Every structure is written in C-alpha cells, then in structure tokens.
Amino acid sequence: MARANDEAAALIQELADLLSITGGDAFKIRAYEKAARAIAGHPDDIAGLDLAGLRKIPTVGEAIAKKVLDYNTTGTIRQVEELRLQIPAGVRALTEIPTLGPKKALAVYEELGISSVDELATAIQEGRLRGLKGFGAKTEDNIVRGIELMRSAGERVLVDAAAGVADEIVAALAALPQVERCAHAGSLRRMRETIGDVDVLAASRDPHPIMEAFTALPLVAEVIAGGDKKTSIRTAKGLQVDLRVVPPESWGAALQYFTGSQAHNIRTREIAVKAGLKLSEYGLFHAESGDLIVSATEEEVYERLGLPWIHPALREDGGEIEAALAGDLPRLVTAEDLRGDLHSHTDLTDGTAPLDAMVAAAHARGLEYYAITDHAPDLFMQRMTDDKMLAQREQVRELQGEYPGMTLLHGTELNIGPDGEVDWDADFLSGFDVCVASVHSHFTQDQAAMTRRLVRACENPHVHVIGHPTARSIGRRPPVDADWDEVFRAAARTGTAMEVDSFPDRLDLPADLIRRAKRLGVVFAIDTDAHSVGHHRNIRYGVGTAQRGWLTPDDVINTWPLDRLRTFLAKRTT
C-alpha cells in the first residue's frame, strides 16, 4: 500500500535518524525531518516529478530533491545505504529505549561495540557500563527499566482508552480548589488514532498541592518525574500521563503549546520569530523587550501571529499553516452537523441490543434519520435469511410511528466476496433504503485482486457506502492492500460513499486516506457501526478522524438533509 511518497519520506527520515546518531549537524537533521513530512503529505505522486517539480515542494531544496530522484530511479538513497553500513540497525533500535537517545546509543556502540537491545541488557548485567563517561548508576537503572517498559507495555493505546484515563484525571483535578481550569491537550486533543501518552493541563497559582493530588491518584503506578511545573506518572497499564500546571493568564498559550503537534509548534514559533516575537507555553512576547503581548486564549495567540484559529485535528504541519495563511482552512465537520447514522446492528445478527433499544439510543442523539443495517446471509455465522430481513423491515416500519421526528431507514451491511460480488440479487437489494458493503474475509488478497474487488463493489448500483474500507484492526490486523487511488476514482465515478467507521480500533478510512479520497472527489459517511447502545458514543472518534482528514459538512452525506440524502441514494439505481 505504500506509495512512493511514503517510501521516499521514510528513507529521508531514516537519514535524519542515522545522522543524529553519527553526530551530524542538528540543523541539517531538522531539514531532513521537515522535508520527510512535506514529501509524505504532498498530494502529487513524487514518482512522476522531475527535479524542478520536486523543488516546488516546500522545504525540499536541491540536495533533497536529488536524493528523491535517486530513490525514484534506484528504489533507495545512496547516503542511507552508506550510513546503514556504518550504523547497524540494532544501534538505531537502541534509541527506541526511553531515556536513551542518539548520543548514548553511539557511546555504547563505539565504546563497547553494543549493537542491539539484548546486548545492552547483557552488558548492564555484567557491569560493563560502569565507568563509561556519562553513565552513572541512575542512568544504568533508567535504561534497565526503559528496556523492561519497551518489552512489556509502553506501546500506544487506542484513543478511547486514553480518553477514559484523561477524563478521570481531569475530573479529579478540576474538583481541587486550587485549580481554575483543567483540560486534556496533546495527541488526544488532536484525535490521533492511537495515543502514546496523555497530556493534561491545569491553570493555577498554587501548583504544589495539585502535583501532590495528581501523584496520589489511585491510577498512578509510578512517578517518573516530579517538579512544580511538570510531573509525569505512569498508570498500572503502562500509559504515561504528563501534567503541566501554568498560571491562569497563560492558559491559551499553554493549551496551544501542549496540544502540539511538535511540528506544528515549530511552524508557529518560526512565524513568531520572523515577526520579532517569541512564543512559548507562557505566552507570545516581544523578542527584545520580553513584554507579554497575549496568552489568555488560543484565538488571541493565533491572531497575533496573523493566523485564524486552527482546529487541533489539523495541527500536524500537514499544510494547515499554508491554508491558514491563504484563508483556505476548511470548516470542519462536527458531531453536531450529523443528521443521521447509516450503519448499525441489532441482536438480529451480532449486535447485543434489540431494535427498539438501538432506535431509542439514536433518537436520544437527536438524529433526524437512522439506518438499521444488520449483516446479510453471506456472513454465514450471522444466520441471516430473507424472511428474517423482511420481518425486521416490517418491525422498522411499525416502530417508525413512535418516532415522528426521526426517519428510520431499513438497510443492510452486505459482505463483499473475494470477487467483489455481494449477498442477494438486484431485485432483493432494491428493497433496502440503504446498503453498506464491507470486506469481512480474505484480507490477504494481493493488491490487484483487492483493488478489483473494491472497485466492483463500488460499481454495484445497489451499494451506497463501502463500510470500513481498509478492514484494518488497529494493533491487530493490517489494512488490506489495494490501489486506493483507483478505488477512490471508482467511488467518485459511481457516487459511492466511503465510510469513516467510528469504532476506536477501526477508525476506517484512516485520516490520510480520507484526504486522498477527498482530493479525488469522494464523499463520505461517518457512522458508528454500533453493535450496542453504548457504541453510539463512539461517534466522537469517527468525527475526529474525519476532521483529521479535513472533511467539511458538505463532504459527509449524513450531514445532508434527508431529501438530499434520498436523492443520492436513489440516483444509484436509476
């Protein structure tokens, strides 16, 4: 699935990583890192660009453009290959150990010949790090614990797990008398699909009791670092939480800073520097006099930098600064924009709640329309039959009378077979109000077969939405391999929507593919795929993913009024 852009960007990033170990110029390393991001996020396929075309990519100059050309012709970059010979892959892996960065990795490699995490663990056991300059008893101890952490937990968690921890901590701290404001920031506020650590921000003039209350919370298993401005803990499940306490008047600048991303912050600070200003978590200051200009709200900080407020979901240095400067920021879709949900299940198949409970939950969300889409017969374990489906349709029509303000749609989630065929013939399919079609098996087909399969499903006039298109399960199953641009072109051509599935372990389409699909003219449906009443709450994660994909309300068919949606659904079969 990797595009040339992604592969070239990964090589440039590797070049930066390798240079940081060999002690290359820090600014050169940063230049590579910036260019890697720009290449990964560039809308055009770099495989088709010449030197001049490549140099038009921001932060890509002569030298990096030539390296990308090198990649285009040879499939690799010569300098990367050379550095790989100097620095074994295992030495790079050492920098994955928390508290062990490039300098210490190079030290143990050069002084002791250590080139893997296992060798390092053994060397520490044998006491061979003793006496090495810069390696004291505490450092040794931290490395041992870092290796343990890396080998056990320490991996990123799903967004709902992080949100649960953040909500608990924010609720506890907000109740303290010293706390004036408290909120989560970081990658969770940006709604990244997985979260490495949770950032919590509090505003107060009296930080000490807050830090004490924080480290005394029942979920705290270990205190990693403790100061009056910043304290870090780890939960029993291995999730790190950083709490920063700032003066109340710094709230806006601090929220901007701690929301990140780091790449976005570098861009905003560069803008500040060019304007003779200095931006930190404490505010926006005059560089020379040090006088404070603004700091109370994020809006003020961005405004004084000459930018409109930028939604957290966009803050990845993925083109949002350029769009903001040009006045082209999208008005992102929100949960309030959603009028309906087009994908949900009941206990007729693998849901756990009966039809009436699911409909009541949808009504409680304030939806104007709601589709029940139980599985179709090709998923044999669900034991669906024509009669059962028709009986459910009758129940849906009867239930409609109880919900005059919400239109119930009867649909189904079809199974896309290995050849792209779906359950039921055209005649039976035409009886549904809406059909979602999804891949549920044969995940490992090669790219050509999978592409044909998805294109064929799009071309089926009865299929309105492709459900969880990549079929990935975050942390468990990789996305299927397809030529996504070809699939998206088929979806745009046939008027088939791509789903943004809100399940925290799906979030499918992922944000980067959403952006690619949108550029090709695709429309989307943000659905819960709810299998229980509680799953309706997951919609926030689907909306967050759609926002990271730069979607506006108009891109999303279930923000449309019912009449417009019906027109969209109907034109497919005429």
Place this chain on the structure above:
DNA sequence: GCCGTTTTCGGCCCGACTGTTTTCAGTCG
C-alpha cells in the same frame, strides 16, 4: 540542508527535568 521586503550567508523554536556535574549535556515533547 533550507531559506530570504534582514536574499547568497548566517541564521534556524522553546522550555522542563534528570543525571552527572560543579555549569551543562542529554532527552523529551
């Protein structure tokens, strides 16, 4: 290595905390 109404050289975001040092380097975000 990139960049430029401070343009072809001299800059390049900013701060907190830790550990090993006696004033600072390394790591992290």
